[in-house]
Amino acid sequence: MSKILKYAAAGAAACLPTGAALAAWDLNMPVGVTELSRDIHGLHMLILWICVLIGVAVFGVMIYSIIKFRHSQGAVPAKFDHSTRAEIIWTTIPILILVGMAIPAAETLIRIEDTRNSELSIKVTGYQWKWQYEYLDQKVDFFSTLSRDSDAARQLHSGIDPNTVDNYLLSVDKPLVVPVDTKVRLLLTSADVIHAWWVPTFGMKKDAIPGFVNEIWFRADKVGVYRGQCAELCGRDHGFMPIVVEVKSKEDYAAWLKTQQDGEAAPAAAQTNESATTAVVAKAE
Incomplete structure (x- = not known):
């Protein structure tokens, strides 16, 4: 009988989570x-x-x-x-x-x-399997996809240990950037199937539905990087379209916004110059 109790106690101990696992709970x-x-x-x-x-x-x-x-x-x-x-x-x-x-x-x-009195409005469009962020009235528009190191590690037979990749499957190439202490309104929609925009530390989740525009808002009061995921099963690569929001100070955000706007303007200016050159050459001929 004592041997049975020992085995039972050992089995129960094996089923209990370790200290590290308890700390992660x-x-x-x-x-x-x-x-x-x-x-x-x-x-x-x-x-x-x-x-x-x-x-x-x-x-x-x-x-x-x-x-x-x-x-x-x-x-x-x-x-x-x-x-x-x-x-x-x-x-x-x-x-x-x-x-x-x-x-x-x-x-x-x-x-x-209550999305009234929003200070910044951003249109968010879900795609299989990435996010598009369009800063309304700011002339900034970009796609946010899974970071290259996470994408490489997730491939079959890649030989890369996911544990060696920082924020594996939770990092992107271009995060959504917003200023601190600012009421940000997100206009959510989708270009293909239903997605869901979810950042746990913001306390908000909303579906992005094709043909509809949903609204959510948040006001982050702490500078930092906050991570989330698509929370609606949307297809094969549903688990590979994370969300990263970088909250900057208002001064840093203004500098970032100017950099983005200058980056958007440079290709447009180059394209205008090229068109003008082409027109001059055509006229000369």
């Missing part, structure tokens, strides 16, 4: 770096603790009743008839609880959908 929602993500996290925790209190009260009464009024102590079935007062009480209490949870939930939902 994050069972709760992330607080995030935007005001919306904090509002959503606060609402989640409020409702969670309300449900915990209800569970403790209900199961506490059940366990007490089972122990106190068990048959071995001579308890007999209760004899009672309809009670209007009891029905009113057990109907009123759940209604009050639900209304109490509905009010903050409705306020949060209204804030999520």
